[in-house]
Amino acid sequence: MLTTQQIIDKTNKYGAHNYHPKDVVIVKAEGAEVYDPEGRKYYDMLSAYSAHNFGHRHPEIVAAAKDQLDKVTLTSRAFHNAILGDFYEALCHTTGKNMVLPMNTGAEAVETALKTARRWGAEVKGVENGKQEIIVCENNFHGRTITIISFSNDPLAKDNYGPYTPGFKMIPYGDAAALEAAITENTVAFLAEPIQGEAGIIVPPAGYLQKVREICTKHNILFMADEVQTGFARTGDMFAVQHESVEPDVFILGKALGGGVMPLSAVAANDDILGVYTPGSHGSTFGGNPLACACGIKALEILERDNYPQQAREKGEYFMAGLRKIKNPEILEVRGRGLLIGMEFTGPAFDYVKACIHEGVLCKETHDHTIRFAPPIPVTYDQMDDALERINKAIGR
Numbered sequence: 001m002l003t004t005q006q007i008i009d010k011t012n013k014y015g016a017h018n019y020h021p022k023d024v025v026i027v028k029a030e031g032a033e034v035y036d037p038e039g040r041k042y043y044d045m046l047s048a049y050s051a052h053n054f055g056h057r058h059p060e061i062v063a064a065a066k067d068q069l070d071k072v073t074l075t076s077r078a079f080h081n082a083i084l085g086d087f088y089e090a091l092c093h094t095t096g097k098n099m100v101l102p103m104n105t106g107a108e109a110v111e112t113a114l115k116t117a118r119r120w121g122a123e124v125k126g127v128e129n130g131k132q133e134i135i136v137c138e139n140n141f142h143g144r145t146i147t148i149i150s151f152s153n154d155p156l157a158k159d160n161y162g163p164y165t166p167g168f169k170m171i172p173y174g175d176a177a178a179l180e181a182a183i184t185e186n187t188v189a190f191l192a193e194p195i196q197g198e199a200g201i202i203v204p205p206a207g208y209l210q211k212v213r214e215i216c217t218k219h220n221i222l223f224m225a226d227e228v229q230t231g232f233a234r235t236g237d238m239f240a241v242q243h244e245s246v247e248p249d250v251f252i253l254g255k256a257l258g259g260g261v262m263p264l265s266a267v268a269a270n271d272d273i274l275g276v277y278t279p280g281s282h283g284s285t286f287g288g289n290p291l292a293c294a295c296g297i298k299a300l301e302i303l304e305r306d307n308y309p310q311q312a313r314e315k316g317e318y319f320m321a322g323l324r325k326i327k328n329p330e331i332l333e334v335r336g337r338g339l340l341i342g343m344e345f346t347g348p349a350f351d352y353v354k355a356c357i358h359e360g361v362l363c364k365e366t367h368d369h370t371i372r373f374a375p376p377i378p379v380t381y382d383q384m385d386d387a388l389e390r391i392n393k394a395i396g397r
């Protein structure tokens with residue numbers, strides 16, 4: 001096998017440099033542990049940005065995928081497949097909604113939600129087509145398509161990709177009054193993350209989501225919760241909005257939905273909203289493919305059967321308490337919910353991330369000053385203890 005350095009050199013030589021990965025090559029993985037070509041073990045504390053809620057290669061999800069590989073992997077939506085309906089049913093059960101539209105990536109699910117809101121606005125709410133407005137938040141992260149980066153305020157994501165898609169209005173995150181003030185007769189939806197992930201694990205003020213819910217109901221606009229990163233037990237509830245017992249009109253889901261094996265995303269809502277679609281009005285060749293659905297069905301089953309929300313809540317409290325014991329005057333705050341945890345520093349976190357990786361803990365800074373710690377939910381207490389010791393060695397002063 002090539003060495004770590006040879007692999008990195010080849011990757012950098014031929015690939016576009018739209019990422020700057022840490023100098024670690026992962027060649028084997030199981031649960032919360034991954035290995036490099038030299039056989040070094042690391043704990044995965046990033047979990048592919050929460051796509052690995054189930055841990056790497058969860059045996060039951062891998063078995064479900066293998067089983068489906070032997071039957072049929074792709075039919076396109078020109079024909080039916082035997083398990084798409086089962087997937088819809090399972091996701092409706094988990095979300096409490098009665099209709100699903102499947103896609104592949106999180107960005108596609110966000111795009112689907114935006115299209116849904118615009119169409120619903122024109123056909124149900126009665127906004128003139130072309131006038132629909134959608135309200136979004138500062139420092140949002142919803143993906144990488146042209147439309148989505150059009151309403152980003154991160155220059156790294158946005159610069160030189162113009163012309164940008166119109167129809168979006170940006171307000172501060174966590175500010176319910178700003179939402180109400182931004183609404184006009186043409187507003188069709190409010191799109192937000194219940195906890196901002198990429199912005200640095202930003203938990204909104206208590207009561208914010210409830211106020212958002214009330215305002216959206218009062219003004220007849222859709223509350224669209226982007227739970228691509230926070231969903232499926234990551235934050236200690238099945239969905240992060242449930243922390244405030246709030247039901248959004250539209251769930252935007254992805255990442256962990258495919259069990260860490262296949263890309264699988266979806267929009268879930270009731271038929272008074274998703275019912276706006278007619279044949280030909282939206283679609284995806286791979287959306288709802290049987291292989292991804294087989295992974296998704298098994299993932300949804302495991303989430304409930306193994307009490308993943310409770311696991312994430314309890315382990316999250318334990319891990320966060322451990323992180324808070326680490327002494328370093330440059331640590332500003334340790335915050336988060338469940339197993340979505342941010343450690344913010346007074347300055348750049350880059351060197352601390354490097355030190356963690358050196359000690360065998362994979363993590364990454366988000367927006368320079370904050371390290372995100374988000375281990376897979378099946379991580380054991382022994383693994384957390386070992387990881388905390390290593391993190392302390394790397395960061396403690």
Ligand SMILES: *Cc1c(COP(=O)(O)O)cnc(C)c1O
Nearest residue numbers: 105106107141142143226228229
């Ligand atoms: C990762 C993410 C997305 C985009 O998902 P992709 O699968 O990378 O397209 C959208 N929204 C949120 C909140 C995310 O964290």
